[in-house]
Amino acid sequence: MNKNNSIVIAITFIIFVMLVAGLFLLSDFPKKPTENNTITVTDLAGRTVSLKVPAERVVLGSSRDLHEFAAIEGENFSKKIVGWGPDLKDTDKDTYDKFKEKYPEIENIPDVGSFSKGTFSVEKVVSLNPDLFTIPLWDYEKAKDDIERLEQAGIPVIVIDFWAKPLDNPPKSVILMGKLLGKEKRANEIADFYNDQTNIVYSRIAKITRQKPTVYVECGWKGSDTYGNSYSNVGWGELINRSGGSNIAGNFSEQMPTINPEFLLDKDPDIIIISGANWPAAPSSLRLGYYTKEDDSRELLKGYLNRPGWNTLKAVQNENVYGVFHGCCFRIYNYAALQAFAKWFYPEDFKDINPEAGIKEYHEKFMPIDYSGTWILELKES
Incomplete structure (x- = not known):
């Protein structure tokens, strides 16, 4: 092999490596959160919150939000929930049991207490070291002091809503959660499906x-x-x-x-x-x-x-x-x-x-x- 051929082969190899690296960087390969992954969002209480994404350790203030969380996350949802409130088991046992049938590990998710029953524990949440704490709008007023303490401990708190404005805020809440979980495409698909279904009614009622x-x-x-x-x-x-x-x-x-x-x-x-x-x-x-x-x-x-x-x-x-x-x-x-x-x-x-x-x-x-x-x-x- 002469010298010129060796140079051509070397240059070709370098170009190939650069192309592979470029494709890797442009792909959707999961990246660990860094300072560059910090985003600022507005939640459903109108609060501005900055946090690193995607959130990998999440505490659901209301476990009744499991339906939306699991729809966005898919099969691995239980690996991201490191704590939650007890309300799903207390108020909708069928749904809790249905999830438990297929994902028995949810029984081991730590209970952080309930705002409505006065048993919520800031200390328990802090001990779980979450990247994100979500709370429904219906608990927001009674939880303001606890939210302040969580944020002082460095835990971002996001308010979501599926009840106060039940036909306007659900798609907004899902899209917001998708951004924070690194699942925007999936969340947008859910929101689009939701809007298509509600428009069936709105278009005729009008x-x-x-x-x-x-x-x-x-x-x-x-x-x-x-x-x-x-x-x-x-x-x-x-x-x-x-x-x-x-x-x-x-x-x-x-x-x-x-x-x-x-x-x-x-x-x-x-x-x-x-x-x-x-x-x-x-x-x-x-x-x-x-x-x-x-x-x-x-x-x-x-x-x-x-x-x-x-x-x-x-x-x-x-x-x-x-x-x-x-x-x-x-x-x-x-x-x-x-x-x-x-x-x-x-x-x-x-x-x-x-x-x-x-x-x-x-x-x-x-x-x-x-x-x-x-x-x-x-x-x-x-």
């Missing part, structure tokens, strides 16, 4: 000019013997408004009032909706979720019709009584409840829509666990 049906919604956690709370203009109340209904509790100053039975009988709503989940404390409560059968849930729903005076209500007489999974009030798949409400309020305009299928599709596209159970319920058997 064309409907008929009188709005009156609606009563109740959280069914206390069971059929005791009235549970209703909602004014948050949570379920907002979903009623946006799906074209007239909420009979809409003018209450309380966010979650428990109405007087006489008030309900006087208003005589066109539609009654009871939310359900796995609430073992009240055996007669409406149960919906991953481990429920439609016929069993329907029998529980019928129990509410035996309340004094309900036989006189036109919603009962016309069988316009429905059930919806309570988690749809504060999760990314609340578009299914929006679709169900619109279909119940305007049957002819939404007769081609299957809200339950929308929840199944979400699981197939984004969730690391499988769809099962019953989430949307009609008193009338199909």
Whole structure:
């Protein structure tokens, strides 16, 4: 081999190495956080927060945000959650058990306590050395002092929201979480899917000019013997408004009032909706979720019709009584409840829509666990 050939080979090898290195740097290969990975974001409480990304160790102030976190992170979600609040297990045992079936390691995630019960521990969170602490907007006011202490300890705190503005903030919260977890593409896909599903309702509701049906919604956690709370203009109340209904509790100053039975009988709503989940404390409560059968849930729903005076209500007489999974009030798949409400309020305009299928599709596209159970319920058997 002559000298010129050796030079050509050497130059070719150097160019090859440089090309490979360039492709490596331009790829999506995970990089360890450095000072150059620090970003500044605005959370759902309007707070400006700077932190390093991607966050690898996360504490969820509310474990009920597991659905969104797992959808963004995928199969490895449990490796990033180093602590969480106890509320998922306490308020939605079906969802907790469904995740535990496939990912039994979630039982070992440390409990950092609850803001609502006064058991939250700043010291516990600090001991877990997280890169990020998330908290729902509904806990923000009562947690301000704890947030300040966490930030003084160098732990970034991000407020997210799936409840106060349930049809505006979920995609914003998912996109924000995607940025912080280094999963922007995935988060944008979820947000796009969400917006497509809600626009099915908005595009049709905008064309409907008929009188709005009156609606009563109740959280069914206390069971059929005791009235549970209703909602004014948050949570379920907002979903009623946006799906074209007239909420009979809409003018209450309380966010979650428990109405007087006489008030309900006087208003005589066109539609009654009871939310359900796995609430073992009240055996007669409406149960919906991953481990429920439609016929069993329907029998529980019928129990509410035996309340004094309900036989006189036109919603009962016309069988316009429905059930919806309570988690749809504060999760990314609340578009299914929006679709169900619109279909119940305007049957002819939404007769081609299957809200339950929308929840199944979400699981197939984004969730690391499988769809099962019953989430949307009609008193009338199909």
